[in-house]
Amino acid sequence: MIVTSPDAFLDAFAALPPLPGARATARAAFLLAPAEFALAAESASDNRYMDMRRTVDPLRALAQHAALAQALRADCPVVTFPGEPTTPDAVFPNNVFATAPGRLIVGRMRHAVRQREARRRDVREFFARVLGYEEVDLSSRSDCVAELTGALVIDRARGIGYCGLSERCDEAGARAMHDAFGLRLSFCFTLAAGEYHTNVVLALLAGRAAIVAPDGFADPAVPRAIARAYGERALWLAPAQKEAFAGNAMTLADDRVWMSAAAAAALTDTQRQALAGWSFRLGTVELDEIEKAGGSLRCCVAEIF
Known part of the structure; x- marks a missing residue:
């Protein structure tokens, strides 16, 4: 079922209890290391979190990325694929590759520079040959834009997707992802003007709480409905906290929320106490060099279910 009103x-949410045996968090994760890290002007055309006037340090980005992989290993196994110099800003694999149990899903990216990334054979063959996953390839379609778990935030415990429509995901892409992930319910809504991905304005924490940036939604009733669905266990972000990527967070275990060090520094003491009250520790990694490319920790991590 796909719905569009709060x-x-x-x-529909009230009628969908958790799926028996479904995992709320991934069993593993994978990353794509930066290689000759640089900012892509094409990606910056609809990502206001990027500033092409900024200089980047490729070696510092590589070091921060390696530290991220090492930190996340505290919660689950992590695989890092080598970088590809022909796609120098390809450090955000969750937009391009995602999984459901037994399936690798390849997204349909808006920009040509990211479409090249979707053609990587090593990632596809790892899932096909090593894990025996079926491949669901949306990248060859010309009738949609579907940037996977950038545009779609998923409550895996319930099989519910939250899909923000923007230049990076249209209605046809939302339907394609609903089917590809095998979701029971998708809630589709329009992001605020200037927002490119849902996972910058919304994070779900192990199926029992949410981080929400209300100014990232075109209709203010949408974030209110999401918060209500999770029993008002919502961490509400101010615009400056959203700009610091506090909404680009994730859980890889039931008891820890991961976000960048800059994102965590933007939180108030009250917000930190709320997370602790919901039984979440806070894990942080310095990612300011990678954040120059317009994404943060959540964007760097593709989940394996």
């Missing part, structure tokens, strides 16, 4: 979403 009331229809709340009615």
Whole structure:
């Protein structure tokens, strides 16, 4: 079922208990290391979190990325694929590759520079040959834009997707992802003007709480409905906290929220206490060099279910 109104979403949510045996968090994760890290002007055309006037340090980006992989290993196994110099800003694999149990999903990217990334054979063959996953390839379609778990934030415990429509995901892409992930319910809504991905304005924490940047949604009733669905266990972000990527967070275990060091520094003491009250520790990694490319920790991590 795909719904587009907050009331229809709340009615449908109430009728969907958690899936028996479904995992709320991934069993592993994978990253794509930066190689000759640089900012892509094409990606910056609709990503206001990028500033092409800034200089980047490729070696510092590589070091921060390696530290991220090492930190996340505290919660689950992590695989890092080598970087590809022909796609120098390809450090955000969750937009291009995602999984459901037994399936690798390849997204349909808007920009040509990211479409090249979707053609990587090593990632596809790892899932096909090593894990025996079926491949669901949206990248060859010309009738949609579907940037996977950048545009789609998923409650894996319930099989519910939250899909923000923007230049990076259209209605046809939302339907394609609903089917590819095998979701029971998708709530589709329009992001605020200037927002490119849902995972910058919304994070779900192990299926029991949310981080929400309300100014990232075109309709203010949408974030209110999402918060209500999770029993008002929502961490509400101010615009400056969203700009610091506090919404680009994730859980890889039931008891820890990961976000960048800059994102965590933007949180208030009250917000930190709320996370602790919901039984979440806070894990942080310095990612300021990588954040110059317009994404943060969540964007760097593709989950394996």
